[in-house]
Amino acid sequence: MRSAKITRSTAETNISVEINLDGSGVYDNQTGVGFFDHMLDQLARHALIDMKIRAKGDLHIDDHHTVEDTGIALGQALAEALGDKRGIRRYGECHLAMDDAQVRCALDLSARPYLICNLEIPTQKIGAFDTELVREFFQAFSTHGGITLHIDRLHGFNSHHIVEAAFKAVARALRDAVETDPRKSDAIPSTKGTL
Numbered sequence: 001m002r003s004a005k006i007t008r009s010t011a012e013t014n015i016s017v018e019i020n021l022d023g024s025g026v027y028d029n030q031t032g033v034g035f036f037d038h039m040l041d042q043l044a045r046h047a048l049i050d051m052k053i054r055a056k057g058d059l060h061i062d063d064h065h066t067v068e069d070t071g072i073a074l075g076q077a078l079a080e081a082l083g084d085k086r087g088i089r090r091y092g093e094c095h096l097a098m099d100d101a102q103v104r105c106a107l108d109l110s111a112r113p114y115l116i117c118n119l120e121i122p123t124q125k126i127g128a129f130d131t132e133l134v135r136e137f138f139q140a141f142s143t144h145g146g147i148t149l150h151i152d153r154l155h156g157f158n159s160h161h162i163v164e165a166a167f168k169a170v171a172r173a174l175r176d177a178v179e180t181d182p183r184k185s186d187a188i189p190s191t192k193g194t195l
């Protein structure tokens with residue numbers, strides 16, 4: 001079973017993340033940031049990764065530290081659960097449509113963090129959530145998960161739909177990338193022999 005548990009405490013946040021890559025998408029995510037929980041649930045459900053997250057952050061300031069640090073811990077958990085990445089497909093991609101929004105994700109579990117995030121979210125807020133935190137989350141997740149992560153909005157005018165389509169596209173791409181490739185389940189998927 002490829003799983004990991006990370007706890008991370010700073011003066012700003014206390015976070016625990018438990019994931020199982022070989023799960024069925026069972027989730028229980030509580031960060032105190034409602035819209036963000038909704039997005040983490042999408043990530044778990046559509047990646048078929050079991051995910052339990054608890055975050056207690058300095059929400060009296062704003063949601064920034066909580067969202068960013070959850071991205072850090074989730075990325076660390078992913079990297080730990082993947083281990084030496086033996087047998088994984090490594091790459092994933094998805095074009096995901098949700099009503100007016102279409103978002104494309106291409107990712108590589110490369111150990112070379114790189115984020116391209118072109119979502120051009122039209123409003124500053126979704127409910128109480130600051131939409132600029134979407135990039136902050138994916139930056140932290142990419143950096144600490146060792147993911148080359150490209151996310152592009154192709155269409156869309158509703159901020160909720162654009163962001164939700166982005167999380168679902170990342171989830172679907174991640175599902176494929178972490179899956180075991182039955183044609184090469186004993187090998188690390190790189191000509192270098194290491195990832």
Ligand SMILES: [Mn+2]
Pocket residue numbers: 038160164
């Ligand atoms: Mn929604």
